Amino acid sequence: MAKKSFRQAINEALTQEMRRDPRVVLMGEDVAGGLGSPGEDDAWGGPMGVTKGLMPEFGRERVLDTPITESGFIGAAIGAAATGLRPVADLMFVDFMGVCFDQIFNQAAKFRYMFGGKAVTPVVIRTMFGAGFRAASQHSQCLYPLFTHIPGLKVVIPSSAYDAKGLMIQAIRDDDPVIFFEHKMLYDDMDEVPDEPYAIPFGEANLTREGDDVTVVALGRMVKLANEAADALRRDGVACTVIDPRTTSPMDTDSILESVGETGRLVVVDEAHPRCGMAADVAALVAQEAFRALKAPVRMVTPPHVPVPFSPALEDAYLPTAARIVEAVRGVMA
Amino acid sequence: MSDAIRPIGMPKWGLAMTEGKVNAWLVEEGAEIAQGDEILEIETSKITNVFESPVAGRLRRRVAAEGETLPVGALLGVVADGGVDEAAIDAFVAQYRQHAAEAGAAAAAPEPVLLPAEGWTVRALRLGPEAAGESGTGPATPVLMIHGFGGDLLNWQLNQPALAADRAVVAIDLPGHGGASKVLPGGGDIAALAGAVRGAMAALAIERAHLVGHSLGGAIALQLACDAPEAVASVTLVCSAGLGPEINTDYIEGFIAADRRREMKATVTALFADPSLISRDMVDDLLKYKRLDGVLPALRAIADAAFAGGRQAAMFTDRLAALPVPVQAIWGEADRIIPAAHATAIADARRHVLPDAGHMVHMERPEEVNRLIAAFVTAADG
Amino acid sequence: MQLNREQLLAAWRMMGTIRAFEDRVHAEFAAGGIPGFVHLYAGEEASAVGVCMNLDHRDKIASTHRGHGHCIAKGCDVPGMMAEIFGRASGLCGGKGGSMHIADLEKGMMGANGIVGGGPPLICGAALTAKTLKTGGVAVAFIGDGASNQGTTMESYNLAKAWMLPAIFVIEDNGYAESTASNWSVSGSQIKRAEGFGIPAVQVDGIDFFAIHDAAAEAVERARGGGGPSLIHVKLNRYHGHFEGDAQTYRAPGEIERLRRERDPLAHFRRRVTEAGLLEASQLDAIEAEVATAIETAVAAAKSAPMPPPPNLLTDVYVSY
Incomplete structure (x- = not known):
């Protein structure tokens, strides 16, 4: 193809x-x-x-x-x-x-x-x-x-x-x-990408990695970083499920809750600001619907609550990285 | 005693496989193994399967660790007689790895091609040597593999390479399936689909072939054998339609309806005796196919024509006796789509019902299915 | 343009319906039967009717927060509107919109609008649809003098001209944006603003149904003929407050009484058609009586209609979700 x-x-x-x-x-x-x-x-x-x-x-x-x-x-x-x-x-x-x-x-x-x-x-x-x-x-x-x-x-x-x-x-x-x-x-x-037209239904998350230890939810470019982190972690024996919701409205909450039910650990990666963002939204969802499944506190990997800076040195420090995701996953595994 | 050192490499199961994960070794280091012994469980993104040893001897070294993911061709283990010293094996491993790295970079997988057939575009994957020429002196009669309802040519990924050692083996996508066009030339009934396959054979310049058909594809193969026996050297039916009225309509309708991962996974569970074989990629691939424009109307039309009212519309049991083409049947005993009892339409000697396998017997028990097909087509060639 | 008797009677019936509707909503609101807040159109009837009598099923209008008159003039169901204002399940929008959001897209009425200046861009879109699908339709934005100062309005002038859309902008200048006078808040002139965008513009007297009708006819003809957008600046008066309950202390003493006495569009119409011998006073009186009965019936029906059931809270957010 x-x-x-x-x-x-x-x-x-x-x-x-x-x-x-x-x-x-x-x-x-x-x-x-x-x-x-x-x-x-x-x-x-x-x-x-x-x-x-x-x-x-x-x-x-x-x-x-x-x-x-x-x-x-x-x-x-x-x-x-x-x-x-x-x-x-x-x-x-x-x-x-x-x-x-x-x-x-x-x-x-x-x-x-x-x-x-x-x-x-x-x-x-x-x-x-x-x-x-x-x-x-x-x-x-x-x-x-x-x-x-x-x-x-x-x-x-x-x-x-x-x-x-x-x-x-x-x-x-x-x-x-x-x-x-x-x-x-x-x-x-x-x-x-197939040449033929095709439609992906909204509200259907994509599982880009499957594993039993930690659920990682990520959106947009963060999915790439989450995949990199999951691959690195797998080499060390930590298996992550990476969930890309694809659409935030509607949102495939079932896939997230089902996975957290299996792993008991959640890391949410979001490039948006941390306050009232998707990471907080997913964390709240899991806190409300799957609290008893959790084996560790939910971790959010986001930029700090500041505007996006210009200088490459600052912007690179602003964005989440695969290393920060790895660190967060290790944190919930500890 | 021999001082030969033989490698066991990561197998390539089908077109899409580029790497495999060693889930478990099934034999210990130092064990004597025979060719065909189950030695490893290997997981690909498509399926998990046991790997039968291609060689015999003492397993001197388990090179691949459990849990390790390695490219196709990578060294998994080494077989040699007890007399070969460890240093020689170390040297062999080092040399093999270097060679594999160089070869791997050069290898190019064969790609399926799109060909215009009468009223539709067929996608076909050809493996093995070119088919016999007019002179009849070339390689043996080719094999044509026809998948079932909702399937595609990749369903044969564990079978096609094994059969292609000495003959051309061509797997095609039926109209409305895989990468073929999504129009159904002439409609969705078995006769129309058989006509489309004849068109595909013409487009592929195949005059005569051994047909291997799975499920719906089996009924199409039988129809083709009835319509044009001169073009059919033999028919291998795998969990085939066309031999009895029953069919699992819940599966058919569930497959058509499923547009979400969870629904699709639940639906295709019925295809396997061991549902743990179903991987995320297998489900994703099915959803990717189902999302293509035109697929749903095509599947609907085929289901309505071929399985109307929950019964198979085309039956070939009465015509088998008069058929001048040898026919064998292979079935998974635990088939939940088409009952294995339908195999009784075929004579004992040509009927093979395999235990611990379901409707996808050719994926669950590929080595046995491949042996049965290879032996049958060789015999039919005379 | 010469209107025939049937058209004149229809215009009278429509203006009368708007007046009776608004005066009754005024009374019902004061009595406490109507939730929320309403903005009434009484005094401005000639504008909505004069413009909409030039439109047909192909044409779309976008209205304002003061939208009842536009709805009636574009053919929305009057009992359905009344029930909507009372928040009933039988309302035109099932009780989910209320006074400020009455719409009937099948009638080409794209909604009253709670956002001042919300309508003009939408009308550019409706005009684009008509142009792209070659329906022959035109699209009209009714714009208050307050909305005329919104960026959306001037962006829409520019876009309509750049795309040469069959769009008509009707500035209904009743002299007040809420409590602030338009002679203070509108810099320059509505006509020169339009002309600055290369849009033909005309000012008309808002009590003169016939002047408005003729100006709209010319604009509609221009739009249907591919001549692009037009603007009509209608100078008119509102009889009620910005919203019901507005004490209107910003108005001059006796201002409204004088307007009702000297500048009433219905009285102006009656005088014109009877003096010219086009219609009999008795015909006009008969229609007035019919309208009064119809409004009475609509109010009674609205008051006795059930409220929307709680499950309706969750419906109609998406076509599918």
Whole structure:
């Protein structure tokens, strides 16, 4: 099977769904690029090149470059979704939610409930997240806990190219608003990705490692680190189950509780801030539902509760590492 | 006495296997072992299995430690007569490791290919020497392996390499399965699927083959033998459909319905006598297949046509006697999908019901199944 | 544009329905029967009706927190609206939205909106749908003078023009954003703002149904013909407070009484059609009586309807989850 990058996988999902369904449109700042400029058309394909090639195939009527107007076009995507299109809007960096969040959490998330179940808002908002890019405080945050907090939104965080394609196809076919988080450090990661379209259901965790000693829950790029840690620990005779929930809303709590029931030990790895984040959420879940299964206190591996710094020396110190995960696992094994 | 030192290497069980984990040694250092003795339990990401010794002699050295994960071809143990001194064995181990490292880097696994057949695209994996040419002087008649409902060509990963020593062995994906196109040319009934397989044989330039069919694939092989006996050298039925009305519809429907890991794992438990063989990767692979666009409608159509109302629609028991093609049946005694009692449709001498195995007998007891197939096709070739 | 008798009667019935609905909600709220808070549209009827009479099933509107009039004008079920305001299971939104979130997407009504300035971007989306799927539809955002100062509104002007969308922005300028006067809070002019984006804009008198109707007709024609967005600045008056219970101490003494006496859109309409001999006063009176009965019936039905059962708390969050 062909190896494809995370970037190619998302591009392929968008391409296949746009071919399948004429209601799927793409919009965002520079999703094609070069509109109205004297130089190349399709100049960018998004700042990371994820949507390159879509405009030449589908035309400017379905690949819509926007002015820099996040409230405007995110709101337009939501309004279009409520009236019959299936838009995929590119909110470049999730840090930009600050200028359009109302449209997401007060409008898209609430329509169905406020309108008594009569609204359908099949919008997908793609957005980049995560640190490690030397992009400092306003271009490196995770922020998915804020979206997960809002009922009415679905929140997707793929950790591999295979998952990225299948989850994106599911996101586009899904009838609810979906926030699709793409970690900017994963775009070049390669994985076996089928050529055919496929959809991965939401709320189905992926077990990337299986072991009886410790349950490690991780999201996004942290899954890679958790896998590295688990492989290192296995060589020393400590067997971890690594659970990638894939989606934080809905969340596959059954898989987490089942595994903790077997291992009795939990380490949660999250790149988001520690307060009111996913690590705290998973820890609370296990404390409430599986307290008696626990053989050791739950450990959280997260950055400190500070903004993302710029200097490489500081950013490297900020991010969780495989070594810190190993240390946390040894801690719960002690 | 001989001073030969013979290696035991990590086996390659199927296309996808790149490494294996030594779960347990089943023999002690110093023990005399015969070829075919169960010496190791090896776990791959797909399945856990016992490894039968490829050589005979005294096990002088257990090189691989229990719990160790090693690449295919890596040295697991060394067999030599008692007269060989320890220094010679040390030297052999060192030399072997260096050689294996160099060879491993160069080896390239054969890849399945996609070929246009009539109305669909077949995916096929060919192993072994090229098939016999027109002159008939080439290697023996090829084997064509046909998987069952919901399966794919990788179901034969423990069988295909072993059978490919002296002949071409081609495993295919049925329409709607594996990497084949998900359209069903002509529909989902056995006759239509047999027609599709004939198309695949033409696309693969196979004029005549020994057919090995598992479950649904067995019924397809029988249909093909009835429709075109000139193209079929022999039929090996593995836990086959087509020999009785009963089929476990809970399994069929459960397989179609399962879209979550836990449901799928529970469903495929019925396939094995020993459910501990089911690995996370096996379940993941099934889910990955089931998620592909077009798979669900294809499986639904096949189930509705071939197993309508919980009964097998196509029965070949009345036609076996007149069939000018030798047929054998291999079954797992603990088959929970199609009862092993259906094997009685085949004459005693060609009926092999293996204990401690379920519907996936070719995965649970590969060595025995491989021996039975090899002997049968060789005999049929005359 | 010349309206025929049936259209004039329909306009009268609709404006009368809005007036009767709002005056009755005012009374019921004062009596304590309505939970939460409501924002009433009385005095502004000609705007909603004058605009929406130009629309059909293809067209969408996004409303404001002061949305009852827009809902009625776009064809939402009136008893269903009343039941919704009373929080009943039979409400248009099953009692989950209330006054500020009444919507009926099947009728092209994309919702009253609790967020000031929430609607204009949504309308750009509805207009994009119409343009992409070539339905011939247009999309209208009703915007208060308060919302006209929100960034979303001006982002929407820009986006609608950049994408040449069939969108219409109707600024309903009733003079007050909550308690703050628009003649203080709105810098520059609504018309020049639109013109700055290259959007054709016109100001109309909010008591004049006919002027509003004609301005909307021109904007709808432009939108359907691919001519892009338009803006209509309607100067009008609200009779009630920002919300019910607002003492309105910020208004001039006698201001509301004078507006009701001299600047009433329904009185203006009655005078115009009877003086021109288009309709008889008796016809108008008969419709008024029918409307009063209909509102009475709607209120009675709403009050006697059951509250939503507790299990409904958990439904309608997602299509599937």
